[in-house]
Amino acid sequence: MTATIDDQLWSAIGDPIRRQVLDILVADGSATSTGLSERLPVTRQAVAKHLAVLDRAGLVHAETAGREKHYRIDDAQFARAVAQLNAVGRTWDARLGRIKKLAEAIESQRPPS
Amino acid sequence: MEVDAGEFGTLEREIRIDASPEVVFEVISRPEHIREWWSDDASLEPAPGAVGQLVWEDRAEPVPVVVETCDPPRTFSFRWTSPDGELPAAGNSLLVTFALESSPRARCCASPRRDSAKRAGRQRCWSGPSMTTRWAGTSSCLSYVITR
Numbered sequence: 467m468t469a470t471i472d473d474q475l476w477s478a479i480g481d482p483i484r485r486q487v488l489d490i491l492v493a494d495g496s497a498t499s500t501g502l503s504e505r506l507p508v509t510r511q512a513v514a515k516h517l518a519v520l521d522r523a524g525l526v527h528a529e530t531a532g533r534e535k536h537y538r539i540d541d542a543q544f545a546r547a548v549a550q551l552n553a554v555g556r557t558w559d560a561r562l563g564r565i566k567k568l569a570e571a572i573e574s575q576r577p578p579s
Numbered sequence: 580m581e582v583d584a585g586e587f588g589t590l591e592r593e594i595r596i597d598a599s600p601e602v603v604f605e606v607i608s609r610p611e612h613i614r615e616w617w618s619d620d621a622s623l624e625p626a627p628g629a630v631g632q633l634v635w636e637d638r639a640e641p642v643p644v645v646v647e648t649c650d651p652p653r654t655f656s657f658r659w660t661s662p663d664g665e666l667p668a669a670g671n672s673l674l675v676t677f678a679l680e681s682s683p684r685a686r687c688c689a690s691p692r693r694d695s696a697k698r699a700g701r702q703r704c705w706s707g708p709s710m711t712t713r714w715a716g717t718s719s720c721l722s723y724v725i726t727r
Contacts, residue, residue: 551590554590554725555590555592558590558592558675558723558725559592561616561617562592562594562721562723563594564615564616564617565596565603565606565607565616565721566594566596566721568606568612568615568616569596569598569602569603569606569719570596570597570598572598572602572605572606573597573598573599573602576602
């Protein structure tokens with residue numbers, strides 16, 4: 467059986483830059499798109515687009531403080547995303563384990579070459 | 580592959596199997612084996628573009644699967660988990676890719692005592708001496724990647 471996968475969440479956390487954005491937010495608590503672009507190999511505009519995707523998926527929230535928006539992780543949604551990825555991974559790990567057992571059993575029954 | 584893996588979620592794993600790539604390929608691609616490691620029943624032609632079905636007893640409808648790549652004994656990939664009523668295709672489903680590589684036979688066959696500790700957790704070691712001489716000398720490295 468497959469675990470139910472939330473499309474938007476899956477796509478949001480699939481992008482490597484967005485994962486780096488999430489890493490920084492987890493470590494620092496909050497950041498602005500300017501601050502993030504200084505630490506990532508992409509422009510501020512690109513960071514803003516990534517933040518919009520993360521926002522739509524409910525993974526970050528913006529707070530306006532001063533001239534810039536400050537982004538924070540939504541802890542509950544982030545935990546959900548991690549749990550979903552882990553669930554899919556675990557299901558496939560179990561299948562892979564069964565594949566290994568089956569193949570090794572067949573191999574051991576083959577006549578010696 | 581038309582899927583931009585950078586844009587979507589991916590899961591990747593690697594496992595070592597003490598069997599030749601030919602044997603592992605049969606296990607991952609033939610319906611009689613798929614029934615043993617995945618669904619309750621399966622009908623699937625291991626050929627690119629082939630549409631197959633996976634059946635679970637607790638599901639009303641069979642689940643469609645579409646084979647993308649079938650390159651024995653190296654690569655087998657298929658799409659599944661499409662929305663109800665749609666066949667899996669790029670953009671609406673998960674792509675599961677199995678890649679097989681043969682790797683030199685594990686040394687633990689020759690000296691089980693020393694290696695069993697070192698390799699614990701990575702690989703089960705053959706214990707009987709008959710095993711050492713029995714098979715061809717390659718094991719397989721099977722990896723799978725799941726993308727959208």
